[in-house]
Amino acid sequence: LDHSTLPFLPMPHRILVVPVDGSHWVNMELLLRELHARGHSLTVLRSAKSWYIPQNSSIYTSINGHMLEDESDKNFYNELLQRIMKHRKLPSFIRSFRQQFEITSMLRMGHQICCRAAAKMFDDPVFMKKLQDAKYDLMLTDPGLPIGLLLGSYLQLPMVFNVRWINSGESHFTMAPSPVSYVPVSGTELEDQMDFLERTKNLLHYLYSAFEQYAIINPAYSDLLQRHFPPGADLLSIQQSADVWLVRADFVFEFPRPTMPNVFYIGGFQCRKAQALPAELEAFMQSSGEHGVVVMSLGTIISALPRDMMEAIAAAFAQLPQKVVWKFLGQRPSSLGNNTLLVDWLPQTDLLGHPKTRAFVAHGGTNGLYEAIYYGVPVLGLPLLFDQFDNLVRLKARGAARVVEASSLTTENFLEALKDILNNPSYQDNMQRLSRLHRDRPVSPMGTAIFWIEYVIRNKGAAHLRAVAYDLPWYTYHSLDVVALLMVLSGALLWASVSVCSLLCCRRFRKKTKVE
């Protein structure tokens, strides 16, 4: 069932959208396209220096606000990649911690910039008045960066999150019980089945991410919150006040874990029927014959890999009977074969949906992997940053991917893994099973997203789906006060009974001695 069958709302509504730039924008825009088609009026808050979000659009009005992009640039990610690649050679137990420290320093900086940007808006009464007077019906935001949720909370708008990751970790940790015995913390590269050592690692990561939340992220915003919010407000509780979480996940891919009634899963919502390719590209695809085509793309934020790695990959591709389409920026590798087409942009979903496509060489970003799942194309993963390592662990655990480490990549190991993906039918079989399961749901992911966004608008929130858990202090949530009382009471009871017993024994003993 598709969202096209949903009844339209009686009147269009005004939605304020605060997206996250970069790859997050790619699928937020598709969602906005659908909302626009359903007659809603959309306003997008962006940075004047935005990387991807156009100022002029036929589907939304934009407002220039202050965002992360004001003070940072994409080049930053290339530098981060250099540092991460060094850590990849460490033993796996230490590596994930070392990487996390790297992320922490990035988080600290990022949140400081975010907070400065937010403060510029909050401290500008004219700007805030304009937002207030616009009387929006909904805040739709990606809480990966918190500017949208701060504004939404301040303007007292019903809030819907389009979310994958939040702050230091996976969005679920913020709102659903997440036993660390089988829910891997993000960044650990662990599966849901863990041995003792892995569970120890997971718990340590969990403690560290709690430290990050309370010692680094929350304090970054405390000044701003003190000045503009009611006393006691903190970033975590504002996140937990969202009406509905649209999580870009699907349990075909994600390990099953507890969830909450106001969480809905829209993983792969950007996927749609593949469109025809440009004529030239189509001709190239057809020229591959029975061998088919390998598609390679490393996403949007990393513009160039180290030169020697490019050469090794190009040399491996040259040895394949398949043809290759490679989204490539930078200097043309000298080892490039005739079978490889370099392009600076590619229609990724249409290529993955093409019947000639046999494998997808990918960095493991969420968007690309859901597209691979949707079209049933097995993946050779080359993870570089952030959640890409964790994402590929999941796909590998399902027998639908292999992973090559960028830090130790050679022509030989890359070629061996790619040939395995291409020639061993189990990868394709597993991926097509995932694809069938992913598509087998009563409402499409996009339909789910549209339905719950409009649900929150027409019911002016969804308070009845929000657990009271979020309003409890941690010791109450874990019933520690009650347990303490019960322990004191049973201690007292034990003491009293021992006292009475010993008193009785004593008397009896005395009596006995008297008698004797």
Place this chain on the structure above:
Amino acid sequence: LDHSTLPFLPMPHRILVVPVDGSHWVNMELLLRELHARGHSLTVLRSAKSWYIPQNSSIYTSINGHMLEDESDKNFYNELLQRIMKHRKLPSFIRSFRQQFEITSMLRMGHQICCRAAAKMFDDPVFMKKLQDAKYDLMLTDPGLPIGLLLGSYLQLPMVFNVRWINSGESHFTMAPSPVSYVPVSGTELEDQMDFLERTKNLLHYLYSAFEQYAIINPAYSDLLQRHFPPGADLLSIQQSADVWLVRADFVFEFPRPTMPNVFYIGGFQCRKAQALPAELEAFMQSSGEHGVVVMSLGTIISALPRDMMEAIAAAFAQLPQKVVWKFLGQRPSSLGNNTLLVDWLPQTDLLGHPKTRAFVAHGGTNGLYEAIYYGVPVLGLPLLFDQFDNLVRLKARGAARVVEASSLTTENFLEALKDILNNPSYQDNMQRLSRLHRDRPVSPMGTAIFWIEYVIRNKGAAHLRAVAYDLPWYTYHSLDVVALLMVLSGALLWASVSVCSLLCCRRFRKKTKVE
């Protein structure tokens, strides 16, 4: 969206159904009707002495097996009611425990009968061979009594539960994290917002229900499991092996709480557009004029209330300007007014859906309350047994019901509460808001049920939605082993540093003294 829009499965499938008799059968039958209409072949396992489940049906084939009803009769519930009503006069903190003890003795007896019944089937190789040879595609069962799930597990069938309560408690406690700080244990009559004393009560109830599970229910089946199942099998882990849980709940009614990816909510799935009433009843409804009608029904298992209570209720009804339709068994009350129609059966959903209906006097069974929510009719609750107290606490918390205690019912307090429901518009407003929210979902509850049943059939299970949590021992689940290790390590570290420090200090001190 309705299940009528779901595509049909390519071929009909064989479903083995093990229902629970009584009110649970009422809505299971409606589900079977839909499954039959979609072409599935249904086999229902029932007791030859079944209370409600007919042997001959146009929608299913029946097999006579051994069930609870073989050795117990419905009269038992009337006796239980007498005992429960005595406890209702106790202070509320103690009352729920006293009631739970009553339930425990009933549970012990019930599970012993169930186990004997199951053993008769498991020990009959001809019967079991017949079930095995039938090669069913699915076990659809209500796990309120465990015969179906034992058979399903033994026959290694994919399993779908149609469930409200399980064993000693709410079904969620078996499969989802349930922090006792805000998830009330069944039988406590608590809300999700609790003060310290209530949280203490809730924790004690939780401990008691764990005791019930491990000391009373699990052992009842240990012999049977030892003889027919692999070593180590216990009832709880067999319950947790279900592929999909269709829970008869909706968060419009239920307090929001953690849930799991293989749980889907079908509360109110039996509700449908009201049909025309029989002519005579319709004429009675119309004769009520502007005042409308009060509908009263106390469900299926309690056949008669104490005589004085009946008289008090009849006398209260007689003083109303409304007309009353009362599902009544027993001797006609002498105080009965002209406005009251006694019937021995009533078309409950059609009456609740009638525009003249103003209020519903109900015992608070799950079916009736979801029908009241569906049609937006406010409720005067007269809870008698089991979950009825808890159910009405939920509806009362939403301002859509009042509750009168059967044990202290008088004409005056019953009339006051009923007039309040009829004359104070807030009850109707709140109920209609619940009704709007309940109906506002992308797929109807019945559509959800049908979809996930067929999902499990076509995918031969839903293992990828089942968390690994269920396979972990409790100390691993709670990471107690890892915490113990970390505490030992940090203790050792502390000891080592203290030792080194004191050693250094000592030396320094000695040196000093030497020098001196």
